Amino acid sequence: MARVTLQNVAKSFGGDRGPWAVQDFSLDIADGELVVFVGPSGCGKSTTLRMLAGLDDVTSGKILIDGRDVTALPPKDRNIAMVFQNYALYPQKTVFENMAFGLRVRRTPQHEIDRRVRSAASSLGLEALLERKPRQLSGGQMQRVALGRALVRDPDVFLLDEPLSNLDAKLRVRTREEIATLHARLGATMIFVTHDQVEAMTLGDRIVIMRDGFIQQAGSPLDLYDRPANAFVATFIGSPEMNLIDGGLMRDGGALVMRSGGLSVNLPAQSFSGAERDVTLGIRPEHIERAETSTAFELVVGLVEQIGAQTYVLGKIDGNKIRAVFARDDALRAGDRIFVNLSQEKLHLFSRESGKTLRRTSTKGENGNGRELHGQAQLRRAELQG
Amino acid sequence: MRQDWRIIGLFIGGVLVLGTIVGGPLLYSIKLSFYTAASFIDPPQWVGLGNYVKVLSEPLFWGSLLNGVTIAISAIVLQVVLGVTIALVLNRQFVGQTVVRALSIVPYFLPTVVACLITQWILDPNYGLLKSVFASFGYGMFDWGGNSTSAKATIVLVSVWIWTPFVVTCVLAGLQSIPGQLYEAARVDGAGVMKQFWHVTLPGLRSVLIVVILLRGIWMFNKFDVIWLLTKGGPLNETETLPTLAYRKAFLEFDLGGGAAVATISFLMLASIILIYLRVFPIDEAKQGR
Numbered sequence: 001m002a003r004v005t006l007q008n009v010a011k012s013f014g015g016d017r018g019p020w021a022v023q024d025f026s027l028d029i030a031d032g033e034l035v036v037f038v039g040p041s042g043c044g045k046s047t048t049l050r051m052l053a054g055l056d057d058v059t060s061g062k063i064l065i066d067g068r069d070v071t072a073l074p075p076k077d078r079n080i081a082m083v084f085q086n087y088a089l090y091p092q093k094t095v096f097e098n099m100a101f102g103l104r105v106r107r108t109p110q111h112e113i114d115r116r117v118r119s120a121a122s123s124l125g126l127e128a129l130l131e132r133k134p135r136q137l138s139g140g141q142m143q144r145v146a147l148g149r150a151l152v153r154d155p156d157v158f159l160l161d162e163p164l165s166n167l168d169a170k171l172r173v174r175t176r177e178e179i180a181t182l183h184a185r186l187g188a189t190m191i192f193v194t195h196d197q198v199e200a201m202t203l204g205d206r207i208v209i210m211r212d213g214f215i216q217q218a219g220s221p222l223d224l225y226d227r228p229a230n231a232f233v234a235t236f237i238g239s240p241e242m243n244l245i246d247g248g249l250m251r252d253g254g255a256l257v258m259r260s261g262g263l264s265v266n267l268p269a270q271s272f273s274g275a276e277r278d279v280t281l282g283i284r285p286e287h288i289e290r291a292e293t294s295t296a297f298e299l300v301v302g303l304v305e306q307i308g309a310q311t312y313v314l315g316k317i318d319g320n321k322i323r324a325v326f327a328r329d330d331a332l333r334a335g336d337r338i339f340v341n342l343s344q345e346k347l348h349l350f351s352r353e354s355g356k357t358l359r360r361t362s363t364k365g366e367n368g369n370g371r372e373l374h375g376q377a378q379l380r381r382a383e384l385q386g
Numbered sequence: 387m388r389q390d391w392r393i394i395g396l397f398i399g400g401v402l403v404l405g406t407i408v409g410g411p412l413l414y415s416i417k418l419s420f421y422t423a424a425s426f427i428d429p430p431q432w433v434g435l436g437n438y439v440k441v442l443s444e445p446l447f448w449g450s451l452l453n454g455v456t457i458a459i460s461a462i463v464l465q466v467v468l469g470v471t472i473a474l475v476l477n478r479q480f481v482g483q484t485v486v487r488a489l490s491i492v493p494y495f496l497p498t499v500v501a502c503l504i505t506q507w508i509l510d511p512n513y514g515l516l517k518s519v520f521a522s523f524g525y526g527m528f529d530w531g532g533n534s535t536s537a538k539a540t541i542v543l544v545s546v547w548i549w550t551p552f553v554v555t556c557v558l559a560g561l562q563s564i565p566g567q568l569y570e571a572a573r574v575d576g577a578g579v580m581k582q583f584w585h586v587t588l589p590g591l592r593s594v595l596i597v598v599i600l601l602r603g604i605w606m607f608n609k610f611d612v613i614w615l616l617t618k619g620g621p622l623n624e625t626e627t628l629p630t631l632a633y634r635k636a637f638l639e640f641d642l643g644g645g646a647a648v649a650t651i652s653f654l655m656l657a658s659i660i661l662i663y664l665r666v667f668p669i670d671e672a673k674q675g676r
């Protein structure tokens with residue numbers, strides 16, 4: 001088991017001039033940690049993983065495993081194991097030999113190979129399949145063999161590149177749980193790549209969100225959910241997506257007011273730095289609450305989706321498209337007008353130009369961690385409506 | 387249902403065409419092997435297994451068989467080893483890859499006659515290119531065609547020259563079908579270049595190699611043109627093979643029955659070897675290695 005450090009790692013497939021697949025990637029992964037890389041297609045997740053594995057060279061930067069500089073080492077000298085997206089099982093070898101290959105290459109004694117393969121096979125439920133060839137297996141079974149091949153090696157670091165993407169929804173969830181269990185049991189350092197935010201949230205000790213080759217934010221799942229560093233992270237994490245409302249920020253006496261169309265939201269001056277004028281207000285659908293009084297916002301219901309436990313609503317508040325999640329309500333119909341409150345402590349504010357979270361001008365400085373919004377955000381109906 | 391009839395129609399048509407152009411001559415040759423005839427015009431005389439008894443008791447027959455097998459195996463081994471090596475080199479990324487790949491198949495286009503004439507022109511003991519080269523260094527010329535081993539070697543080399551591009555082309559196609567990620571998996575598993583070749587490349591080429599070796603085996607065992615053009619079976623029948631022997635008997639010694647008997651035995655041996663080969667190495671992926 002090992003600690004993994006990436007220092008300003010960058011990768012360009014076109015030499016020094018770019019385009020850059022990964023840029024300025026710095027991350028410290030603790031021993032035994034399960035880190036998930038997540039981001040949209042083409043953001044550089046696989047490239048980063050491949051550089052860690054030694055399959056791609058870094059263009060600049062350094063990679064350390066347990067303090068040892070492995071930047072220039074070939075894959076075989078890094079003691080990493082990798083699970084590929086499409087399994088990459090050796091088609092002519094049996095399941096047993098697929099798992100044993102890494103050990104054979106390292107001249108492990110036969111009895112040791114037997115022991116390790118059988119123990120991995122039993123923990124993955126593969127005992128009955130050991131003599132089969134990959135083509136005689138189902139997708140889920142191949143997936144487990146690929147995992148087993150990594151397991152028997154007892155590597156310092158496990159790298160998993162979208163290992164669940166070829167499985168159907170049910171099997172995904174089950175294999176995800178198996179991986180989590182496995183991680184808990186082995187206490188191994190694991191890096192897991194996915195573009196599925198639910199997978200990331202449920203699996204990761206820590207999530208690294210990437211876009212266009214850059215890390216957008218790294219933090220615990222709830223950290224990212226509660227305190228996104230920018231609008232991209234805010235909308236990427238959480239389902240359904242966070243509502244974003246573009247508007248203008250202005251000072252109204254002592255208070256900050258965000259205006260968008262007929263909507264006007266008062267924000268206490270001490271909550272956000274009010275330097276910017278063009279801003280985006282963010283509120284998660286689940287933080288929109290039903291209200292009784294007419295002092296609240298009026299939501300015109302457009303579309304109702306019944307999920308079972310919850311009711312999803314797509315509607316409009318003063319012309320702004322809003323998605324909301326309520327407790328189940330069988331009576332809700334399109335065209336209904338209902339009253340809602342926006343959970344005040346759960347409001348987010350982003351710069352429209354950079355997308356960055358506009359932080360409270362607090363003494364905690366710029367790192368954003370531990371930041372809490374307890375300033376009373378005042379929401380009220382716009383006087384300017386009409 | 388209509389489609390079924392079309393399929394059956396095509397099948398029957400195929401069988402008829404094949405039967406006429408392959409089965410006909412084959413049956414005629416088998417029939418001929420039970421008769422004696424000096425030419426195709428003479429009325430043939432029934433001799434039963436006489437031709438077979440005579441042919442099988444001749445040392446020349448067994449010598450020719452051995453020659454044929456020796457030449458075929460040496461040529462195939464060389465073609466496959468060379469072909470795979472060249473294909474591996476051509477499969478790497480390099481500037482001008484497309485051009486070099488295209489050029490590599492050129493010897494395959496060369497008519498056998500031309501290839502053999504060029505070889506003779508190079509190797510001729512009296513006026514050949516090599517003789518001049520040797521002479522310029524003050525050495526005498528070795529008579530390539532005068533010695534059993536060198537005569538066989540010449541035939542093998544010419545076959546390798548003409549037919550290696552075929553192997554290269556097949557293997558190059560086979561290499562494209564091996565997923566690159568298998569190599570990456572092997573590298574992560576700790577395999578070096580040789581181990582990657584043994585555990586990824588070679589198994590991936592298995593089907594291609596089985597077919598290539600089968601085809602090259604059949605063609606080499608039945609090889610007539612190169613041998614006839616280069617040595618006519620000489621010196622002293624040292625490069626005589628079953629096809630040249632059959633030809634010699636039928637058309638030079640006017641023993642049609644004997645020639646047909648040699649051809650029939652040769653056909654039966656080849657057919658049984660192919661059957662055994664395909665049992666041991668099934669082309670069908672699903673049956674491999676079970």
Ligand SMILES: Nc1ncnc2c1ncn2[C@@H]1O[C@H](COP(=O)(O)OP(=O)(O)OP(=O)(O)O)[C@@H](O)[C@H]1O
Pocket residue numbers: 013020021039040041042043044045046047048195
């Ligand atoms: N071999 C390559 N040559 C050139 N460009 C490449 C190569 N591999 C990846 N790229 C580019 O690098 C960028 C990052 O690719 P990468 O495969 O890391 O994305 P990813 O985050 O894994 O995406 P996905 O979720 O689709 O797998 C992409 O823009 C891609 O086009």
Ligand SMILES: [Mg+2]
Pocket residue numbers: 045046047161
């Ligand atoms: Mg990828």
